[in-house]
Amino acid sequence: MHNDNGIWVSTEDLMQDPNFLQNAEQEFSVENIDQTDGQWSTNRRDFLKLLGFGLGAATVAASCEIPVKKAIPYVTKPADIVPGVANYFASSFVQGGDYCAVLVKTREGRPIKIEGNTLSSVTGGGTSARAQAQVLSLYDTRRIKFAGNVKDAEVHQMNWADLDKEIKSKLAAGGNIRIIANSDMSPTSQRALAEFIAKYPNTIVVRYDQVSSAALIAANNLCFGKSVVPAYHFDKAEVIVSFGADFLGTWISPVEFARAYAQNRKIKGGADNKMSRHYQVESHMSLTGSNADHRILVKPSEQGAAIVALYNAISGNSGGPQLNEKAAEAIKKAAADLKKAGGKSLVVSASNNLMEQIYVNKINDLLGNINTTIEFGNFSNQRQGDERQMARLIEEMNGGQVNVAIVWGANPAFDLPNAAKFKEAFSKVPTRISFNTNVDETTALCNYSAPSHHQLESWGDANPKAGKYSLIQPTIAPLFQTRQAEHSLLEWADSPNLDRNAEQPYYSYLVAHWSTALFPKQTKYSTPSAFWDMSLHDGIFEIPTTEAPVSFNAGISLNPDGVTKPSASELEISFYETVNIGNGQYAHNPWLQEMPDPVNRTVWGNYLSIPLEWDGVNNINGWKDLNDGDNVEVEIAGNKMICTVVRTFGQMRGTVSIALGGGRENGGCGVGYGVNVNPWLPMDGGMIQYYATDVKLKPTGSRDKHFASVQHHHTMGVKAMGKEEKAVINVDEKSLGYKGFQGSLTNRSIIFQTNLNELHKLEEEMEEFHKESKHLNEQTLYPNYSEFFGTGLKWGMYVDLNACIGCGACQIACVSENNVPVVGKKEVARHHEMTWLRIDRYFYGDFENPHVVYQPMMCQHCDNAPCENVCPVNATNHSMEGINQMAYNRCIGTRYCANNCPFKVRRFNWLDYTTADTWPSNEERVFWAEGDDKPYYADDLVRMVLNPDVTVRSRGVIEKCSFCIQRIQEGKLTAKRENRAILDNDVRSACQTACPTGAIVFGNLNNPESEVNKARNNAGAFAYQVLEEINVRPGVEYSAKVRNTNEGNI
């Protein structure tokens, strides 16, 4: 059914669930405030005790001497460190095949923030949530602190020299050596490996990826003779069809793709606009699917049929497996669009079925996309793995043919579908060595641990795409007695090229490699040292690549029998990678664990998304009447596990889905969250398949006590159907009566959306809306402050909802920049998450296959702010620069402001989350990682990640987005010291710099030339303020969301 009543957030919203309405009316949910852990009962005697203690404590505290503090200078001050001033170092974020060129911000020698490196032509200054969260993993208390023997999942210290001696003797004993690793983009590592292999010729490196692209690479080898991932040019494509490839979120190089993709999605006011058209073929709603113009719903087992159908529609062939009717129709329309685009289109697929990938290649070939939107000159190194090699390795190990196994970054004991078999075979290898930084599932099975540095402590390089090199430089001295993996390999290979007496041996090795291998490739610098210095300064080195036109191998025959057969089973499941924890490799990072999944908005674990069913009249229910948080038993191929359910719009009927990466068993604070679904992944032709059929699902009747979804937290301005009148009203004004109050009959403006072909109509509507809002807002007794704000600076923001893809990089950047605490699953379940910037996800359109709008929502810095008027102590007030200021030390915690905020962006420190001033009784309730002896933030190592320019808030105060006031102050000071006007470059908010698509623009509204003004003017009438009509005068403007849907409206 198509819903004409605008946007919604959930079924509760659509159906006016009384609890939901009550929650939406209040800032904090009542049940959750009262929710007891059995410890909250307070009686009169306790009150008197506390009162007495409070008085006594205050007296004691007042009479105490002020502690003596020390000021310790450097002995010899390094020339480039000025205490209190940040230094930035160009580096790269690399984790397996994930890549991002970054700048690392350090203060007094410790890294505290990641920024994008704008010089890189791959990522162009964009970042991902994963890259942003990298600083936190540096200060992980669970990192292995020294080399040693591993016994019972614990490392027993050995000194490096002894370890080297023992390992060398094992290596020299002969027999096969196997190195198990993920994709590796580093040319210098490859060289180190080559030296190792030269010394021990019976070594083979076995690579696989956490999420496999093996079929893609194999298909390219067959079709084009290139065994690589090609370069995809989403910016050149007018029509994009993706078969399950989440290219904006997780697939191969999402930051690069998102940047290119967004270029064709932005709109302008008062002009004829062009947009690309994007079809996504999938069963569960992925991040990319939620951004698509059309989602074509196919069951996971029908994906092959869908690909063949598209091929048939384009080539005029027939045959192939049967596809559901609706999808078949839609595919035909997509094919027509593709043909019309004439070589300016792109078809991609994340399928791990070889024949399906061959079909996709053929489709692209027929459409003329090869060598235009897909080209091999700029091929990517980001995926190199092939799990078929792992299967061979397991056989070898079982046969006792492997003497030494070295694990390098990979965690096969967790992320392989056949992990159980791997573990069994692995235990038959006499010598097992791990370079991993934590005692993960695989390291726990090893007998030696030779821990490598964290990347922020390492030297290194990366070559993510042909001709694009980038460097990794350390930004802090190693925190523990670790040694870089490459150094260990070279040491064990007795390499003559490793200068063991050098201060940093691998650094010298790296410089030598760049001087010999890369220096000759350029002509700009005449000496290797100048070349090295500039490359290190820029962080990147790029050379033009030669075009490598390819043609489709005519000898390849397409066989529809080779693709997946549609299954007749009642229920199918798909497994997907989320933008936050990947396939578990990021699960030990609490920032990422607490970042909501963009679509189903759950945190801390992986949840089973089930479809919603509409009864055709009034009700929309979860499948089998399941509710959010219910536990179900899922059985696949005889393997049973308990999963927690989350009802998700856009999930196809007859299918469910669950994210990979939950259920880690070892190695960090992600242990105990979610379920490990890897054992469920079937293999087909040796390749891992990310779906399964014949799924049996059985409700258990139990519930997840702390079901943590931020879905209904901080709901604002919800519209719903009036029960009696069947008319749209605003629930937050229900208490005022339906009529008679200003604004109560207006259509609350949160999201504006339309289709490209109706753009002009929307423009007219919005012009009318702006006029009406202006009229309403002028009916006020309050003075107009525009003159007051007209002098000096006035800060403002613009968020382009067409460019926003909901990836969440901004959210983690904000957490990192502003010391926003992690609260843990239990606290999120109680609506207590602290993020200053949340990404609201709204649905509109068809109930069963809705469209999505993402709206980053942070403090709107209203010039007529409702929160300011109600603060009894004036802790929140307005600055002359248009900033809604929050003075934490003045706040007494009445929370009136939060209650009065129409945008629900104020956060209250219910507990002492940052352990800023811990009392032991407080500590029990804040976030503890399992097995820790103190709260997460109480550890001095973790606290090194805090930004020293931002106050760490204590219990009992409200906090919220400050427009990165510390950056504003710093930018203003820079301009003043340089005797000049302030520029856009001086002040950029953390969310703005993190965004891969440039959706967020921040700047001075009083400067007509500023980027933010240009962006707003460019959007014309499409730029609007949320709740523009209620006269709060926000400092943030959004753009209307526009989709380029096919007129047939499939």
Added chain:
Amino acid sequence: MLLKRICWVLLLALLATANSFAAPTKEAGKELFTANCASCHNKNMKDNLTGPALGGVEERWAAFPKKDLYSWIRNSQALVSSGHPRATELWNKWKPVLMSNFPGLTDEQIESTLMYIDDVYKNGNKKPDGPQTGTTEEKKAGSEFPWLFVGMALILGLLAFALMRIIDNLGNVARVQAGDAPIQKTWLDTIYSKGFIAFTVFAVTLIFGYKTVDNATKMGRTQNYQPSQPIKFSHKIHAGDNKIDCQYCHDSARRSKASSIPGSSTCMNCHAAIKKGTISGTSEITKIFASIGFDPIANNYIQGYENWSEKQIEELYKKWIGQEYMSANSLTALDEAGQHAVENQWEGVVKALKDDSNGKIQGPVEWVRIHNLADHAYFNHAQHVSVGKIECQKCHGPIQEMEEVYQYSTLGMGWCITCHRQTEVKFTDNAYYNQYERYHKELKDGARTKVTVADIGGLECQKCHY
């Protein structure tokens, strides 16, 4: 033709302006001297420091072409190796102290510097900068007991009491005249009267209430805090007597939020040459040597000092202290007082430098922090020093007179606010402030006489709290 003429005129004009920019001046020289020379050469131009006194330098080089002096300043070692007689003479006298190279200085800049040197040498430092111009308010003015007020209060109290008595007496006179019996009140009656008790209660509540609130506000403030420091460093000697610029040591004050305490390496810029203090002798400066690992006997930095044992360190510096004691007292062997002095001074070094966490002498000096701003208050030195051009003394008091530093100001919020209300922004000097068009207009129209820090947001919460 006309075009050509215009070109010529333009060219000439250009040359003229270029010339006027480059002409050497004393003022430019002062800046250059402070930036480049003052770290090694004495500011009074008359005494030697790390490097020789510069006064009369031109006379000493008069026998050679001016060019030679320029090249000496730009690269002294090059001139020495070329065998220049004056250069060789200087090197032999001062080696191993190396003069820094200044290859970037232009002839005009050197000339400016020389003009300034000559001016100071001949006319003295009549207009000293920085340290001397500080306020000279009395040190602990606030702490003196207000005898005057107490006296006044007593007199007024007595007066009030006398007046009450007079009113009573007059009342009685009136009563007698009216034929009523007079009410005889004793002193005690007056004291026990309702009015008096009410007034007393009111007054006591007021005074105690005020004191309570006042003390509560001051809680955690440490005005006049004067802890003893590991090294008896005297700002009076350095900033006062020797007029070393504050920012020579506290060099990050101009560019960072922290003014930062200089590292031992900064001390060594001068103390590699000045190895004994005028007052403390070897006792304090030895601590710097022991911190960084400078061998004052051999005049060099010790290689691998971080691995030295405490015994080795003790041996070296005891030897140095003893040696200096002997030479000061013209002895050939240590007498008993000398041994005592050596032991005492070494103990001082250990006390000042030994790090409790690793038991090492080597490493930084752990100074006691005097100015402790609350964590939720953000203060930036660069804003005040570089942009506001505020003298250090405005907040830190007459630092150039302090043997031991104490906290001069309250560092309370009221104190900050008062200053922000009163301080005028240097509004026209900085292009940053051009954006405040309304204020500029008001200034021009005469509607406004000045723009204070408060006018541009200096009282707003998030100026300092975020």
